[in-house]
Amino acid sequence: MNQMTFHAPRLIEIGGGKVAGIAALLARLGLSRPLIVSDPFMVSSGLLERLTQPLRAAGIAFDVFSETIPEPTDIVVEAGVKRIAPHHDCLLAFGGGSPIDTAKAMTILAAGGGKMRDYKTPAVADRAALPLIAVPTTAGTGSEATRFTIVTDSERDEKMLIAGLGAMPLAAIVDYELTFSVPPRITADTGVDSFTHALEAYVSRRANAFSDPLAISAMRLIGANLRTAYHEPNNAAAREAMMLGATQAGMAFCNASVALVHGMSRPIGAHFHVPHGLSNAMLLPAVTRFSLEAALPRYAEAARLAGFAAPDDADQLAGAKLLEGLQALNAELSVPTPKQFGIAAADWQAKIALMAEQALASGSPGNNPRVPDAAEIVALYDGMYE
Incomplete structure (x- = not known):
């Protein structure tokens, strides 16, 4: 058999209603001060409450960066990095592939500095400033389980593939009940x-x-x-x-x-x-x-x-x-x-x-x-x- 290397999150919680256990998952991972990365629709539709309500009930303080856009750009990623504070100990991405990809790029850029284009393949982005927990709300990108993120270089109109261990979530919650409202x-x-x-x-x-x-x-x-x-x-x-x-x-x-x-x-x-x-x-x-x-x-x-x-x-x-x-x-x-x-x-x-x-x-x-x-x-x- 040929040699191979396999990459995957450390833990994936799968099943309807699993998002309600987010506080217990954070505790199990030794985390307690998340910055949530989401998008405006998740906030305005109230779907983000599926995540924030159990955090509040457990007494976990959190901040929210919800300015992500459907096709992430380096500009948005840089804005997100500025929202990471010294007290945050993890990123919690909630939404479709775009918030998850944005959060991945944020933790990579926060770790190494510079510009997002510095991490474009064939560069290897193995460093992350903070661990990432991904909670997808669409059945599509699979970003919750990959070591890749896609970010647009806004100056060059180029979608950049960024790959490395820095983009791999520490854990994921795969809860199909979050997809019922997807059009x-x-x-x-x-x-x-x-x-x-x-x-x-x-x-x-x-x-x-x-x-x-x-x-x-x-x-x-x-x-x-x-x-x-x-x-x-x-x-x-x-x-x-x-x-x-x-x-x-x-x-x-x-x-x-x-x-x-x-x-x-x-x-x-x-x-x-x-x-x-x-x-x-x-x-x-x-x-x-x-x-x-x-x-x-x-x-x-x-x-x-x-x-x-x-x-x-x-x-x-x-x-x-x-x-x-x-x-x-x-x-x-x-x-x-x-x-x-x-x-x-x-x-x-x-x-x-x-x-x-x-x-x-x-x-x-x-x-x-x-x-x-x-x-x-x-x-x-x-x-x-x-």
Whole structure:
């Protein structure tokens, strides 16, 4: 068996209502003075009370930094670092992937100083000023279980991949009951994002014996439950399965790496402010078609696991059904093309060479079963527009 290194949080609490035990979790970890990192919607909607009420009941004092934005920037991270006070002994991230990613970047920047771009891969961000506890409220990014964060360099319009032990949460609470209020659009986008994590981890050139079972389980769970969670937001079984699948997918790609979809997705988000999960969904069918023959047995098995193909379908048929299934899924979930999203053709064309350059620079395309050159990435961007 090949040698491997596996990264994961020290502790993950999983289950409905688990967020009510936040005070006990902090006590178990020897922590008591958190800075909560969240977003304006979590505050205005009252959902943050699910976290703060049990803290108050336990007599735990906390501060809140809620100025995070949907696609974190270095400016927001720097503002967050200024809110870290000497008395804080941990960060408590509550929300979707953006608050969690912001908190990760905050603790890395607070530890090492400088600018966020100093930590962009291939740099290794292993230092953290404070331990992080992540509480996701969407079933999507898997950020609660990964050693990665994504931050936009606001001067260069570049989404930077930052990786290292400094970004790995100490602990996480995965409570599906926090996702009942997530609207259909975000349910769809985060759901496809988590499926992409699992699929890319499974076909990655860095897939391994530890990541494969997590990716396999995640594809089964997400394939069987994403449509139900989208159409029936209050379906507890579907929400629970999606939350577990998202965390498993996060652990899978944390240890096998994402590939071309994510490499191409980040520049779309940086230049055109398309939400990360949505840009992944836009790309997934085209990139899968591009990559299919280079890892046909794995893509075929993914199709069977996710329910796009029958268990006894031959690889070629299962691969074809995967392509059809991903297109049909995007249609059912109302995933727009870049054109339908409102991006002008001239603006798209003006950026695709730069986006291809940035995608390659991220390193993610190098994990793809079929490794593209810049011209092939440009052609994929060109073809997906309409």
